[in-house]
Amino acid sequence: MRAFVAVTRRDLLLAVRRRSEIANPLLFMLIVISLFPLGISPAPETLRLIAPGIIWVVALLSVLLTLESMFRADFDDGSLEQMLVSPHPLALLVTAKIAAHWLVTGLPLLLVSPLLGALTHLNAATTVVLAASLALGTPVLSFVGAIGVALTVGLRRGGALLSLLVLPLYIPTLIFGANAVSAVMDGLPYHGQLMMLGAFLLFSLALAPLAAAAALRISMN
Amino acid sequence: MWTFFHKLGSPPYFYRIAGRLIPWLGWVCAxxxxxxxxxxxxxxxxxxxxxxxxxxxxxxxxxxxMSLFIYVLMAVSGAVGLIWRIKVAEAIAAASAPVGAWFTFLALITGSLWGKPMWGTYWVWDARLTSELILLFLYLGVIGLHSAIEDRRTASRATAVLSLVGLVNIPIIHFSVEWWNTLHQGATVTKIGAPSIDLSMLLPLLIMALGFKLYYFMVLLMRSRVEVLERERGSVWVREVVQTG
Structure with a gap:
């Protein structure tokens, strides 16, 4: 547990020292979201119709942008190797890194979600569900993404490959996340979708660190 | 029986047995x-x-x-390679991915050709089509990862992890997509109870399925033979094989 806290704190500290890394994905998200009214239509009805999908897709992409940073710096300076040879279980340390990654990327995303809702004319109730779906869904993206990063961290040009590996695995989260938001807009029950997201979260919490740890061992060889 | 399986794990033995099986498989399949x-x-x-x-x-x-069958076989042989470090299993997993991707592609193409006269469009975002498309992406990811890693054995182990992750995810993806939208006709053969298809159509279908499976095994053996040769290129038996032809 101490190792878990130590790794999380270290990663958070590193992120705070380089604030632009936190800000860039958020700015990316805001800019891309504001492109849609320009590209499709500024009419509130249209925006409301596409809002759940675009917000979720852009969230997916902005998480994808930040995934590389999860292990990259540690791989380059050798601290990842130290984690591999440390007496603590690697899956635990990986979980700590994933938690830190989510706190740096997923949580800010959650905090700006009211702004995104306002930009796309979502009402208050819908925005709450949007935030709830993001709160449950974005950790899944970090967990699943960790496996992809762990597999590609040793490669020189892993970026494009990473999206090919990870995006198909993001599809269930996208479906249920966006669907929860559209359901509440249509006045339909949305608890089932949120529960599915919760189930994905627990499932990925249980299995993804193990897979990512195994993948890291292979990548470091 | 067990000794046979143990021997099969040895590359030279596998190479010889596979070479002898391929013509048989080929003729029966044809x-x-x-x-x-x-x-x-x-x-x-x-x-x-x-x-x-x-x-x-x-x-x-x-x-x-076949597209699903090959994915499962690839993931399982990848796991076998990962756990017991059997070189032949790694070669089989590596040889399966491209064949599986082609079968997936073939299923998509034939489906969309059929969809034009029947549904009036080449493509609809229906559950089965979409999950087949995602399966193709999963295959392409496996192939991409395998070709991106230079060392063959590391590549095999990394793709084994990826295909196992994919295997766990396939049912989740499938049911998410199913729940999301459905237009494709329901299952006719594999549903519980009597198949709702006439015997005169079912029989050729099953024969074709068997033929496809044998075709896959034949191609699999051919590809894994080459793969084994390439991986073992430093060893004595490969030199002997190459010299004697």
Missing amino acids: GLLVAGLYGGLVLAPPDYQQGDSYRIIFIHVPSAW
Whole structure:
């Protein structure tokens, strides 16, 4: 547990020292979201119709942008190797890194979600569900993404490959996340979708660190 | 029996056995494919609703079955390679991925050709089509990862992890997509109870499915033989094989 806290704190500290890394994905998200009214239509009805999908897709992409940073710096300076040879279980340390990654990327995303809702004319109730779906869904993206990063961290040009590996695995989260938001807009029950997201979260919490740890061992060889 | 399996794990033995099996598989497979195509294209009556265009199922359905079957086989042999470090299993997993991707592609293409006259469009975002497309992406990811890693054995182990992750995710993806949208006709053969398909159509379909499976095994053995040779290129037996031809 101490190792878990130590790794999380270290990663958070590193992120705070380089604030632009936190800000860039958020700015990316805001800019891309504001492109849609320009590209499709500024009419509130249209925006409301596409809002759940675009917000979720852009969230997916902005998480994808930040995934590389999860292990990259540690791989380059050798601290990842130290984690591999440390007496603590690697899956635990990986979980700590994933938690830190989510706190740096997923949580800010959650905090700006009211702004995104306002930009796309979502009402208050819908925005709450949007935030709830993001709160449950974005950790899944970090967990699943960790496996992809762990597999590609040793490669020189892993970026494009990473999206090919990870995006198909993001599809269930996208479906249920966006669907929860559209359901509440249509006045339909949305608890089932949120529960599915919760189930994905627990499932990925249980299995993804193990897979990512195994993948890291292979990548470091 | 067990010693046979143990021996199969040794590359030179596998190489020889596979070489002897390939012609047999090839002839039986060719026979089955000819019989299945004759039965499907000539003997089977036209469908009362879809006319003759349904006949594409004799290619489409076996390809779709194969696309899933190969993924499972690839993931399982990848796991075997990962756990017991059996070189032949790694070679089999590596050889499976491209074949599986082609079968998935074939299922998608034949499906969309069938969709044009039947649904009036080449592509619909229906549950089965979408999950087949995602399966293709998963295959491409496996192939991409394998080719991106230079060391063959590391590549095999990394792709084994990836295909296992994919294997866990396939049912989740499938049911998410199913829940999201559905238009494709329901299962006709694998549903519980009697198949809702006439025997004269079912029989060629099953023959074709068997033919496709044998074709896959044949290609798999050919590809894994080459793969084994390449991986073992430093060893004595490969030199002997190359020198004696």
